[in-house]
Amino acid sequence: MRVVLSNSSGIPLYQQIKEQVGAAVLTGELAEGEALPSVRALARDLRISIITTTRAYAELAAEGFISTVPGKGAYVLPLDSALVREQLLRQVEEGLQTALDAARRAGLGRDDVVRILDGLLDSEYEHA
């Protein structure tokens, strides 16, 4: 399992682990049933606190990516297509929200934004 932590990103370490493992599950890089290092082994390998890795695993488990077995370790859960879809929907919403924020700062109105989005969609479908 590949986890690369940044000390200067300002993103909490548990969040970085969670995002990277979550992404690896979504892309299939980590396959269903694959065993993850235990919380303590990962803490040792990344040289971070046990509480931090515990939190990352707990949140991954809560979001349905992995299952943790006390004393044993953790493994990757089967990809729930509804979950994946929800994750992707959230990414779409977040991306559009970022775009809207920028549009407001630039003083663009509703019509401008819709025109830009339409333009992007058109070029997307031309390429497809």
Add this chain to the structure above:
Amino acid sequence: MPETPAFALRGVNCAVGNGFALRDVGFELPTGYVMGLIGANGAGKTTTIRCLLGMRGIDSGEIELLGRRVPGSVSLRQDVGVVLDHTYFVGEWRLAEVERTLRPFYDRWDGARYRQLLDEFGLDPKARVKNLSRGMAMKLMIAVALSHRARLLVFDEPTSGLDPVARAELVGIIGDFLLDEGHSVLFSTHITADLDRIGDFVTLIHDGRVVDTGPKDEILDAYRVVRGGPDELTDLIGVELIGARRSPAGVEALVRTDEAGLLDGRVLVEAPTLEEIAIHIGLSSARPALRTRTRGAAA
């Protein structure tokens, strides 16, 4: 916490002399985690550790170590590994003799493990104790502790005097030790960089008192570093500046996070590092106001 803590101190008072004393010291570590005991030189770190290990009597309070009362039975020695800032072995001993001498004192001494650890740590069994560098001497003490199957490792200032490579090695050794959920680590330090990452819990000690104790992230969240111009951080109501450092260019101080919102908008408010927290608490005068307030907030 339902499980037995690795250790717990409750309301410990211990007069040391020259007016210095531990006053109402209380903190505990759940089994399976690392705690850093942070404080300036003379804050009471070593005294606290000596009390915890039963090496020094206390005037009042309660100490529990691996589920047993301290001071208590000698058998606790079996379960606790102590790494001090100096070796307690005879300088003329060769490392192989260290084993022969210590072995009879421990029920669970594992000679094969000792030799394996010496090898792992790059220590020559034929070397003499007195010729070991600071880092090698520390590794020898760790090897001894691990060979008698200690469940709690207590380090007093392990990283002072160690070069960065040896400090990094220590972090790795602690990580290996903690693979076992029944193992715990306490270390005192004034070098907080080591703790920024591997520490699960932090206890801040100043002038013989616990200023704050808890999970590291909660401690970091509880404070903010504030910086402002020379006239900006004065006459504040409801905000206490902890350990303010003033210069003609401005003021820097620590405040509790819940009070930071009351500050002037021009003041820079940032999340602190453990080092900044330790520095400002170390700079703060030992005023009763600070003690009562922060003790209350920590509880």
